[in-house]
Amino acid sequence: MRRFFDDRQAGHAPAVELHNGAFVPYAEHSGRLAAIRAAIGPTVTPRDHGEAPILAVHPEPYVAFLKRAHADWRAAGREGDAAGYAWPVARRRALDLARIDAKLGLYSYDGSTPIAEGTWDAAYWSAQTALSALGAVLTGDTAAFALCRPPGHHAGADYLGGYCYLNSAAIAAEAATAAGRRVAILDVDYHHGNGTQDIFYARGDVFFASIHADPRTDYPFFWGHADERGEGAGRGGTLNLPLPQGTGWTAYEPALDQALAAIADFGADLLIVSYGADTYADDPISFFTLQTPNYTAMARRIAAAGLPTMIVMEGGYAVEALGANVEAFLSGF
Ligand code: OKP
Ligand code: ZN
Numbered sequence: 001m002r003r004f005f006d007d008r009q010a011g012h013a014p015a016v017e018l019h020n021g022a023f024v025p026y027a028e029h030s031g032r033l034a035a036i037r038a039a040i041g042p043t044v045t046p047r048d049h050g051e052a053p054i055l056a057v058h059p060e061p062y063v064a065f066l067k068r069a070h071a072d073w074r075a076a077g078r079e080g081d082a083a084g085y086a087w088p089v090a091r092r093r094a095l096d097l098a099r100i101d102a103k104l105g106l107y108s109y110d111g112s113t114p115i116a117e118g119t120w121d122a123a124y125w126s127a128q129t130a131l132s133a134l135g136a137v138l139t140g141d142t143a144a145f146a147l148c149r150p151p152g153h154h155a156g157a158d159y160l161g162g163y164c165y166l167n168s169a170a171i172a173a174e175a176a177t178a179a180g181r182r183v184a185i186l187d188v189d190y191h192h193g194n195g196t197q198d199i200f201y202a203r204g205d206v207f208f209a210s211i212h213a214d215p216r217t218d219y220p221f222f223w224g225h226a227d228e229r230g231e232g233a234g235r236g237g238t239l240n241l242p243l244p245q246g247t248g249w250t251a252y253e254p255a256l257d258q259a260l261a262a263i264a265d266f267g268a269d270l271l272i273v274s275y276g277a278d279t280y281a282d283d284p285i286s287f288f289t290l291q292t293p294n295y296t297a298m299a300r301r302i303a304a305a306g307l308p309t310m311i312v313m314e315g316g317y318a319v320e321a322l323g324a325n326v327e328a329f330l331s332g333f
Contacts, residue, residue: 001333009129015080027284028150037147067120084101115165133312161194184209186263187274209241210241213286277321277325280316284317286315298329298332
C-alpha cells in the first residue's frame, strides 16, 4: 500500500487551544506527523491538484477567508494565532463582515481551532495528500493511505472546528463521485465527523457511516446522535453509531460490522475511511479502550468488504503509541 505524505503539513503550529476553560498546548501538533512517519516507512509526495477539487466542496468565500485570516489578524495589530470569540448560534447567514473577529465567528463553531501563519498551506497540502491517495485507488491500487494533517472531518463546507479547516475526506469523496464512483465514507475516529456528515447530509450519492463516542458525553455534542439519518435525497444516507465511554473491541466490533453491512447495502464501489487512532486506550482526550492489535483486526474487517479503499488520517493524540497504532491499522490491509 502506498503511503502519501507532504512535509508542508508540518508548518501549521497553533500555540495553544482553549480546553476545559484553560489555554493548554495545542494537542494536534506536528509531532504527531513525525511519529507516524517514523513508523510507516517510505512515503510518496502528493501531486498538486490545484484548488478546483477544494472549491468543489468549500465555497469560495470560506476558502478566501482561510487564506487571508492570519494576515488579516496581523493587520489588525494582533499577536499570535487568529481565534474568534463570538459565534452566530441562530440565523447564521452570509453577512459580508470586514472585521476579522466577525469573520472568525461566521466561519467557525468552536474556540479550539486557531488559524496560525502556516494553517492554509498545511490544510491545502493535507487535501492534496488525500487527492493523491485517491488517485492511486482510482487507477487500480486496492488501498492507499493519506497521512493528512491537519485533520478534516469536523470541517463543514463553510466552517472550521475541531482542529479541522478543509475536509480532506469530503474533498476526496467529491472528486471520486465526479469520476463516476459510488462512494461510502466510514469514519472510525473517536469523535463524530460532523463536517463530513453535514456536507453529504442532503445528498443520496455519498453514504456516511460513523462510529464514535456518544455526543451526549463527548465533543462535538451537537451532531452524531443516532436519530440523525440524513434528509431529503439523503434520507437514510447517514448512519450514526454512538458508543459509550469505556467501549473496547468487544463492543466496537459489532458496530463496525453494522456499518460495513450498511455500506454494502448502499452498493458502494469505493470506500474512504476517516481513521483516527484516538479510540486508543491511552489517548489523552478520549475515552474508548482499544489496544494496538485491535487496529489490525479493525482493518482486516474493513478490507474484507472487498472495496478499493482510501484511508485518510484524522485524530490520535497518544503520540508515543501513534506510530504503532497507525502501522497496526495499515498492516491489516
Ligand atoms: C479532532 B479529531 C478541547 C476542545 C475540544 C476538540 C477535539 C477535536 C478532535 N481541547 N477538543 O476528531 O480527533
Ligand atoms: Zn478525534
